[in-house]
Amino acid sequence: MTTKSWRADRLSRLGSSIFAEVAEWKRNAAARGLDVIDLSIGSPDLPPSPAIRRALGQAALREDAYGYPGSKGTPAFLQQAAEWLAFRFGIAIDPEQELVSLMGSQDGLGHLALALCNPGDIALLPDPGYPVYAAGLALAGIEPYLMPLRAENGYLPDFSAIPAEVWARAKFMLLNYPSNPVSAVADLAFFKHAVEIASRHGVLIVHDLAYSEMAFDGYRPPSILQAEGAIDAAVEFHSLSKSFNMAGARIGFLAGNREAVAAMRELKANIDYGVFLPVQEAGIVALAEDMRGTGPVVGPIYEKRRDAFIQALREQGWTVGSPKATMFLWAKLPDMRWELADPWNSRRISREMLERAGVAVIPGDAFGAEGEGYVRIALVESEERLREAAIRIGEFIRGER
Template sequence: MVNHRKDMYSDKLNLLPPYLFSSLDELKQDKIKKGVDVINLGVGDPDLPTSSHIIDVLCKAARDPKNHKYPSYNGMQEFREAIVKWYKNRFNVSFDADKEVLALIGSKEGIAHLPLAFLNKDDLALVPDPAYTVYKIGTILAGGIPISMPLLKENDFKPDLSRLNKRVRRSAKILFINYPNNPTSATADENFYKEVVDFAMDNDLIVCNDNAYSEIYFDGYRPPSFLEIKNAKNVGVEFNSLSKTYNMTGWRIGYIVGNEDIVRGLGKVKTNIDSGIFNVVQIAATEALLGDQSCVEDNRRVYKERRDVLVKGLKNLSFDVKNPLATFYVWAKVPDGYDSISFSRFLIDNAGIVVTPGVGFGEYGEGYIRFALTESIERIEECINRINLLKGEGL
């Protein structure tokens, strides 16, 4: 039997905060066990199913014995070429499928492993705050030091690169960005990306843009790719995923595109850590990228309807909230008298509603909560009704 001492785990592991969504799931499961009808607007896991034409291709490929062997490390040629075609059609950006594209076991895996390829002990990485926690976690596990870049409302939740300390700028090796943004749902334009490219060239930085929400957008807005900008491929890469676009979160498939040397570096890490993605999943993912895209349009329509109901309801309840132009998240200020954790607990304890406290994404997320549009309109309306009933009970 192992003696569970404090020093049993590595220093790196002890530096990691508890994984936010794991803690939320425990709280949710506790309420469910007690018979509470929980409305889960916490974790961003689409409730919509994967389209049937993608599933049909998966089933057919699974019955072919030639697909039961080890896959290639880089990803199937057909899948990588499908990524190239999709990016060319969507963003008018071209890649060499053999050198500038790499298949990933979901973009989270690639984001977490990339710092291992480029950071030495105590090297710096610039990490947005609030942000998807994996940027920070991957940096820590690689022995690096994450430096927070505040995302503030007054700057439209984009980092103010001009305010970064000169020593930090010159010492940092990686810059993480993520637009459309999780958790704030903020968006970025070409001018911001041009600023990022210039900043990276001036400071010899590797830029990693997480573009996982590129296809969830509304109201005439269409998110650009970081790699559309002149010289962007000289300094950076972009992660994307089939998880949110095609409702394939559990399938675990994504990719990285961009700078050849950066892609190669991540590839070297992966060949020593994993054995690639099941070919059957890659064949289905190829169908997703190149096949009928009406399922993606349907997703946008559903999320827009849900967004409109939730935002209107929250505004009627006097919440400080904006209509997001992209992602399936709504970022709202907590009412006076609460911080993000206390209000999140108040909602689940008194209304059976799960939301994500903003501080779980970083210290600058304090004062906000994140709603995920991953329940039906009827459930979202029920959520608004439950919050309305809390007036006079501490709200």
């Protein structure tokens, strides 16, 4: 009898399995009775506003809410998204031609290369970068070219280091500011330069702006679509998951270059029937609330958590940089006060920290080779729990756990 594998080879090219691996570490720790403080996954621990929840609940009770909603998004949601973009960034987007709704931005990022690329194309990706960037290329059979993001350059890519032959084959370049995992930010001058460079080479810029509303210290992240010429040279992903605590609802949208948006619309018309209608109606309320200034203000909440946790870590002997945005800390590995037979690295420290201290983080190498030497810490617990996590981490660093 011939033995066949029922697992596609491409699954092995999807990148790091660290999230599943850390989930197993957490299960094992909990089974041993450890109280796990989970700072690994960037899933908001707070609910959406009462108005958002009411809109979702009321819509879900309607008898007419359960048909196919349409893959591109309802006219009402697309119009509200366009109005919010104008309110927030001062940009004019045609909801009929330059917007498409998504089941969260990860939906779009995972399918992007299938919609835009042909065999032989290259896509430029950040390293470190969110794992779905590379996974989407693997599914489409597209080769990545990695742009190193390093602290000495403010975690911005060096466009001049990209060879001419790479630019010639590249179909799109993916940027992400404020960024996951490194929590770096970029100003409008950087985006203007990126648009100029990419336009010169005929490369589409894809900007992931999932953390636009999670900024601190008075900083307001810009949209790449504010840069001159960007509507012809770029598309941008937006998500309601983090900004409005709607991660499980799965809703976001893609805006910008109409040919690229149309390609995404065409692909999605063949693979799904759109975002559940009540979720779109809840999304409308979320965006409208924000425009009225009555919606949930997540930035100040995470800013207070950032400040409390960084101070508590400093008191324990681990100095971590203070990011201007996102819900993450990108932390260089601490100076360990005790030694193991094997060398310390990001994965070893992450696992030992969970097993000994009950604090879960994600090792930096899960996001690319440039992430080695760092861990990503999500600020998804209360200030009290974050302070407790810092005390446990300090004991772990000193070898007391």
